[in-house]
Amino acid sequence: MAKRAKGPDTRTAQPLRTFAQRAVFLIFLACSIALMVLGRTDPDSFERARMQVTDAAAPILDVLVRPVDAMNALVEHGYDLLYLYQENERLRQEVERLMQWQAVARRLEVENSQMRELLTFRRETVKRFVTGRVIGTGGTFVRSLLLNVGEIQGARKGQAAVIGTGLIGRVAEVGLHSSRILLLTDLNSRVPVQIESSRARAILAGDNTAFPRLIYGAANSDLQPGQRVVTSGDAGAFPPGLPIGVVATADESGVRVQLYSSDERPELVRLMDFGLDGILGSAPQGVAPTRSVGSDMRPVRP
């Protein structure tokens, strides 16, 4: 069979076939370039496809992530047992310190409530929240998390994604059974923040590194390492005061923030709905609150 295939007809047909195969291959290559260009000019066009793919893959990822989580829990358990004594000692000290804080907090709470009554202040409270399991992550160039909760479970675009230590990002895309969180460290993440002590406003801009930058701060902000950074509530995206991190470095090269959540590999993430529609609900994927953050601000894209 193989010997017969090497007849004169095949010899002429072979280069033709190779040529056709190469041509088809080049068409596929051109298709991928066209996809890249389309993705850049109109990122929204892929949003639906993206969420359909994620919805379809969510059950598989949900199953695959369980052993990983179990293994992680086992390692953590072992680690905890090793350092039980030191951890206990540390916690004892922390409880003592926190008891003092509790006294201060109680006094402030009473004072605050009295003052709020005087001002008839309206406080933003969480209307509802939904907790989801992390079933996927982004790649080297995307800082995102995939959760196993979607529209059906109550996830909505623009909700704040929070873990125990503070804000980690916001819901960027929602499918029926899955949603994608754009982390604060992502290149496209822009969140209006303020320095807790000085109330100086700025924008927290991710750049794919572990330490996002503070940009568009006022020249006289006088930022110092160690200052707490919280959400400012501007643009009506998040309520003010959600903890984000502390100023890590502040020099000529810029100001960078160490996130409270930077060492965390969250297994569960809570999505909080404050009932603030803001501009995030309609913001295009990957482009955060920048356009409506404030009329005096220019677009954030470098």
Place this chain on the structure above:
Amino acid sequence: MAFATTMRSGLLARMDHFARGLLPLLTALMCVVLSAVPSRLPMFALVAPALTLIAIYYWSIYRPDLLRGFFILAIGLFQDLLIGSAPGVTSFILLLSYLVVVSQRRFFHGKSFGVVWWGFMLIAFGAALLTWISNMFVLNAWIDPKGAGISWVLTILLYPPFAALLSQAHKLVPVRELDA
């Protein structure tokens, strides 16, 4: 002999043959899904190894006939949509890698594992470099190349175990008719 002929022409045997032929595609898709699973390891926090490239490289050398251009385009797009990265970038990188490896595949035939690994190192470097540049183009911003560098090293380190698994799958893939 007659029994064997009957078996070969049997529907079940043909289905079996077809399913085994899909193994390269299925293993590549599995790599895509695995690369989306959160590992919880600190070193994986900011980078992700290019697992799909390992599968594409392996099958491009040994069975390029079972992983055609359209499949690679689809695998790349699937990865981009699942991971949330810029659509088209992974397809582009995988297609180019496939093109380069297929043109050099005869060189790797019969060579030791070290040589194949060394070849992967080069291909993965080119792929990491191109991915970094393409992402900067698509995202229109400067990106620290450190992430791409670490991802490259991780990908190389993960090649041996994944290649071992792929070679197990390779044993199940039907032999090419021309080779038989």
